[in-house]
Amino acid sequence: MSERSRVVVIAEAGVNHNGSLDRARALVDAAVAAGADIVKFQTFRADRIATRAAAKAEYQKSDGAAESQHAMLERLELDEAAHAVLVPYCAERGIEFLSTPFDLPSVDLLVRRHALARLKISSGDLTNGPLLLHAARSGAALILSTGMADLGEVEAALGVVAFGLTDPAALPGEAAFEAAYASAAGQQLLRARVTLLHCTSQYPAPAATVNLRAMDTLHGAFGLAVGYSDHTLGTTVAVAAAARGAVMIEKHFTLDRSLPGPDHQASLEPDELRRMVAAIRETEAALGSPRKAPVAGEIAMRAVARKCLVAARAIGRGEAFTAENLTTKRAPGGVAAMRYWEALERTADRDYAADEPILL
Numbered sequence: 001m002s003e004r005s006r007v008v009v010i011a012e013a014g015v016n017h018n019g020s021l022d023r024a025r026a027l028v029d030a031a032v033a034a035g036a037d038i039v040k041f042q043t044f045r046a047d048r049i050a051t052r053a054a055a056k057a058e059y060q061k062s063d064g065a066a067e068s069q070h071a072m073l074e075r076l077e078l079d080e081a082a083h084a085v086l087v088p089y090c091a092e093r094g095i096e097f098l099s100t101p102f103d104l105p106s107v108d109l110l111v112r113r114h115a116l117a118r119l120k121i122s123s124g125d126l127t128n129g130p131l132l133l134h135a136a137r138s139g140a141a142l143i144l145s146t147g148m149a150d151l152g153e154v155e156a157a158l159g160v161v162a163f164g165l166t167d168p169a170a171l172p173g174e175a176a177f178e179a180a181y182a183s184a185a186g187q188q189l190l191r192a193r194v195t196l197l198h199c200t201s202q203y204p205a206p207a208a209t210v211n212l213r214a215m216d217t218l219h220g221a222f223g224l225a226v227g228y229s230d231h232t233l234g235t236t237v238a239v240a241a242a243a244r245g246a247v248m249i250e251k252h253f254t255l256d257r258s259l260p261g262p263d264h265q266a267s268l269e270p271d272e273l274r275r276m277v278a279a280i281r282e283t284e285a286a287l288g289s290p291r292k293a294p295v296a297g298e299i300a301m302r303a304v305a306r307k308c309l310v311a312a313r314a315i316g317r318g319e320a321f322t323a324e325n326l327t328t329k330r331a332p333g334g335v336a337a338m339r340y341w342e343a344l345e346r347t348a349d350r351d352y353a354a355d356e357p358i359l360l
Helices: 021-034 058-063 069-075 080-093 104-113 129-136 151-166 174-182 184-193 214-222 236-244 270-287 296-305 337-343
Strands: 008-014 038-043 096-101 118-121 141-145 194-199 225-230 248-252 308-311 326-329
Touching: 008 021, 008 270, 021 038, 021 080, 021 270, 038 080, 038 104, 080 096, 080 104, 096 104, 096 118, 104 118, 104 129, 118 129, 129 151, 141 151, 151 174, 151 184, 151 194, 151 214, 174 184, 184 194, 194 214, 194 248, 214 225, 214 236, 225 236, 236 248, 236 270, 248 270, 308 337, 326 337
Parallel strands: 008 038, 008 248, 038 096, 118 141, 141 194, 194 225, 225 248
Antiparallel strands: 308 326
């Protein structure tokens, strides 16, 4: 993947506020303290995203297997009043507020009412054409998570987004999506407005299921900026993704992993989040430039670390340099040891004491 600048770190608060505005504010504070660039929540109404018969995912059953998904989601909603508090609070604290809308009215709440510059689309909605189209036509930049998807599904989603970006009013349809995706204008707008996140939609995700090399595949297939949404335990894989070239890292965090709720157990606690951000910053600093050349600190080191030609014993003026009277050692001055074979074709133009650097 191409060289890039600062990795954007998204601290995913998600629903770890457990429906409490005070806890949501505390999550913002923790994200700021950790050095994250963005704190992300989720915007939804239970009635708009799940029927009362919808089953829970296996990891959600830790929050109570008898409770329905719909009932769980109702407990975890952040209402419009909460958004009206959190958005300005994030601005006050100097961190970007981001959210994942799960329905069309939530897109409007985030973009039209609160003027969000970008939205995150969840892996579960990568195949939700109406939501993708509405989000694309909202004017916000889009972060698309690709968990559970193959390349064909990602391309289909990008076709809907390209259509929404290129035409604000035309009637949608498969042929129109394909044409928009194939067009130069569509491709240009996708590059300007869309970031893909590689993701494994398991909670937690075993490291062996992550396949970070798929980030390269996504970038090669679509030519878009690619980041990584991490659901593994700990911070190792997220830092590895930054080293692999992710432009954006998203990671769930919580104030306390022992809290009840579906996402707490697979989330980082505040100090772990801080250490992850610090490790990502150190990693991106270490990535540096692709140019292979000595850095400033190595210039002085060369003078003391590299060997030069020296006399293995006393050498008289006019004596031929040989393998017996020449050697290489660290010494001040002298010519580079790489000129050893050149020296063997010459004679000494003066006397040399043992260990004295040779001058050619």
